[in-house]
Amino acid sequence: MNAVETKDLTKIYSSAFGKKKIQALVDFNLDVEEGLIFGLLGPNGAGKTTLIKLLLGITFPTAGSAKILEEKISNYKVKKKIGYLPENHKYPPYLKGGEVLQYFGKLTGVTGAELERKTDELLALVKLSQWKKTKVKNYSKGMMQRLGLAQALINDPELIFLDEPTDGVDPIGRKEIRDILLELKSRKKTIFLNSHLLSEVELITDRVGILNKGKLLREGTVRELTEKKEEYKLVIGDNVSGNDLFNNNSFAKISDGSYSVKVADINELNKIIDALRSRSILIKEILPMKSTLEEMFISLINESEKTNV
Amino acid sequence: MYNIWITTWYTVREALARKVFLFFLILSAIAIVITAVVVNVLSDAALISGIDPEQSSLIYEEIASSIQLIIITPLATLCILLAIFSSASFVPNMLEKGNIDLLLSKPISRPQLLTGKFLGGLLVVLLNLGFLIIGVWFVIAVRFGTFNFTFLSIILSITFTFAVLYALMVLFGVITQGSVPGMMIAYFIFLILSPLLYSGKNQFDKLITSDFLKAVIDFFYYLLPKTTELMGGITMDLALGKGIADWQPVLTSLGFMIAVFGYAVYIFGKKDF
Numbered sequence: 087m088n089a090v091e092t093k094d095l096t097k098i099y100s101s102a103f104g105k106k107k108i109q110a111l112v113d114f115n116l117d118v119e120e121g122l123i124f125g126l127l128g129p130n131g132a133g134k135t136t137l138i139k140l141l142l143g144i145t146f147p148t149a150g151s152a153k154i155l156e157e158k159i160s161n162y163k164v165k166k167k168i169g170y171l172p173e174n175h176k177y178p179p180y181l182k183g184g185e186v187l188q189y190f191g192k193l194t195g196v197t198g199a200e201l202e203r204k205t206d207e208l209l210a211l212v213k214l215s216q217w218k219k220t221k222v223k224n225y226s227k228g229m230m231q232r233l234g235l236a237q238a239l240i241n242d243p244e245l246i247f248l249d250e251p252t253d254g255v256d257p258i259g260r261k262e263i264r265d266i267l268l269e270l271k272s273r274k275k276t277i278f279l280n281s282h283l284l285s286e287v288e289l290i291t292d293r294v295g296i297l298n299k300g301k302l303l304r305e306g307t308v309r310e311l312t313e314k315k316e317e318y319k320l321v322i323g324d325n326v327s328g329n330d331l332f333n334n335n336s337f338a339k340i341s342d343g344s345y346s347v348k349v350a351d352i353n354e355l356n357k358i359i360d361a362l363r364s365r366s367i368l369i370k371e372i373l374p375m376k377s378t379l380e381e382m383f384i385s386l387i388n389e390s391e392k393t394n395v
Numbered sequence: 396m397y398n399i400w401i402t403t404w405y406t407v408r409e410a411l412a413r414k415v416f417l418f419f420l421i422l423s424a425i426a427i428v429i430t431a432v433v434v435n436v437l438s439d440a441a442l443i444s445g446i447d448p449e450q451s452s453l454i455y456e457e458i459a460s461s462i463q464l465i466i467i468t469p470l471a472t473l474c475i476l477l478a479i480f481s482s483a484s485f486v487p488n489m490l491e492k493g494n495i496d497l498l499l500s501k502p503i504s505r506p507q508l509l510t511g512k513f514l515g516g517l518l519v520v521l522l523n524l525g526f527l528i529i530g531v532w533f534v535i536a537v538r539f540g541t542f543n544f545t546f547l548s549i550i551l552s553i554t555f556t557f558a559v560l561y562a563l564m565v566l567f568g569v570i571t572q573g574s575v576p577g578m579m580i581a582y583f584i585f586l587i588l589s590p591l592l593y594s595g596k597n598q599f600d601k602l603i604t605s606d607f608l609k610a611v612i613d614f615f616y617y618l619l620p621k622t623t624e625l626m627g628g629i630t631m632d633l634a635l636g637k638g639i640a641d642w643q644p645v646l647t648s649l650g651f652m653i654a655v656f657g658y659a660v661y662i663f664g665k666k667d668f
Contacts, residue, residue, distance in 0.1 A: 099667070139667075139668070142496075143499060144499045144667075145667040145668060146665070162503070164502075166502040170496075170497065172493060174493045175496070176492070176493030177497075178408075178412075180408065180409065180412030181408075189401075192401045193401055193498070193501040193503055195397075195502065237497075
């Protein structure tokens with residue numbers, strides 16, 4: 087079952103008199119399976135937050151359709167099973183930490199002893215128990231972020247949307263949030279994560295989507311996205327200098343004993359292996375070449391910018 | 396209904412967190428204490444001198460109602476003025492980025508959310524007015540031994556006056572996402588336009604010779620809420636137990652409130668955040 091499904095979802099913002107139109111999302115198609123951590127990446131203004139807002143009925147689509155947990159997004163009752171941590175969230179300043187959780191808990195239908203229990207449990211989870219009776223106007227940014235995460239979990243949601251959840255959180259806090267997300271995943275929760283922090287996304291997501299100017303450029307597992315097609319790393323034995331095979335343009339030395347080799351297909355790679363073995367060159371390792379998520383992201387965004395120009 | 400109640404209750408909490416409503420509650424408490432002191436030093440003989448003793452109970456009732464009105468009318472007007480000032484930001488605050496996103500991500504419909512905000516504002520004013528009016532009514536009623544319960548219906552008439560203005564503030568709050576335009580329009584209607592239209596329609600009618608001007612005054616008079624009549628004649632008649640003689644100001648103001656609030660709900664239901 088898909089937790090999120092969009093079909094040609096489009097959002098165009100118009101200025102006050104309709105003169106200027108901004109395409110925030112264009113024919114966006116995406117399926118996110120249940121039980122995964124999905125990371126949506128993109129530069130500022132790519133349309134990441136717009137997508138979440140459309141899915142949650144905070145903004146309305148110009149065209150296309152979407153479903154969350156198999157329900158149309160126009161059905162507000164489905165939000166009972168959803169948690170959301172918006173970017174730059176704001177809570178009523180007159181409420182205390184515990185009261186914030188109770189307020190949003192009540193709005194999602196959690197009441198009575200269950201609400202009390204969940205409040206204490208979640209404040210402990212995000213390490214804010216001792217701040218339960220402190221007004222949120224006195225919270226730091228990191229504390230607000232952790233309270234926001236607790237708020238998003240108050241109704242034990244099946245699908246959780248997190249928009250920059252580690253924004254303003256220190257490295258230890260980030261690690262704790264990552265651990266919470268992984269624990270949620272182990273309980274079959276679906277997590278939809280918007281983040282600028284690529285290294286973090288790389289660490290916890292099952293699938294990643296890359297968005298720029300409202301268009302989904304690529305989608306897949308981190309491994310699929312970072313793998314360099316038809317490029318391999320060869321770790322070979324000593325005494326290969328002067329071997330004419332390595333004068334070939336498809337070889338490039340990358341470190342001691344390591345070469346990168348570009349091939350047209352897997353057959354060509356096998357031919358190279360045969361040639362190396364026929365020269366009695368020892369092959370220690372053959373690995374597909376990978377770039378980091380950040381390298382891939384930057385190259386993809388640059389490519390997309392060039393295409394648009 | 397539960398979601399509406401939650402929103403209503405947290406709007407009351409938001410109001411109580413502001414000092415204006417607490418200030419008014421303290422002011423009301425002082426007014427009640429002063430009333431209790433003053434009415435207890437009034438001599439019965441001076442109050443009913445020259446009046447047939449058989450009619451004294453009726454006279455007591457009228458005296459009680461008059462004193463109650465003298466004390467309550469300016470304070471109730473002050474309550475409305477303060478309530479307009481303090482409640483103008485309820486809707487704009489709710490619509491602030493970061494807050495509205497969270498609220499709309501919960502299983503509550505947009506009409507429920509706005510209705511909760513509207514009812515919350517009304518409940519705060521109802522509680523404030525209720526405290527003032529019941530307090531003043533009670534100390535005077537005890538002093539004169541006359542418990543005219545119909546007097547208490549003015550709590551509803553004054554709250555209704557505020558409700559009509561508050562609906563307008565909600566609409567302007569939704570459209571502009573700011574508190575100032577709604578507050579200004581509410582003050583303008585309450586303090587200037589409604590008294591002017593009332594005078595133009597009822598007191599200076601014969602002085603206006605132009606049919607066109609008469610038609611314009613009539614149009615705006617019937618279109619806009621009649622806060623002058625609601626706070627004046629109608630509240631007075633209710634206080635004196637006479638009932639409502641002319642329902643037109645109540646019904647047209649009610650129609651205005653429903654139309655304006657309905658439009659606010661419509662706009663809010665279509666708005667992107």
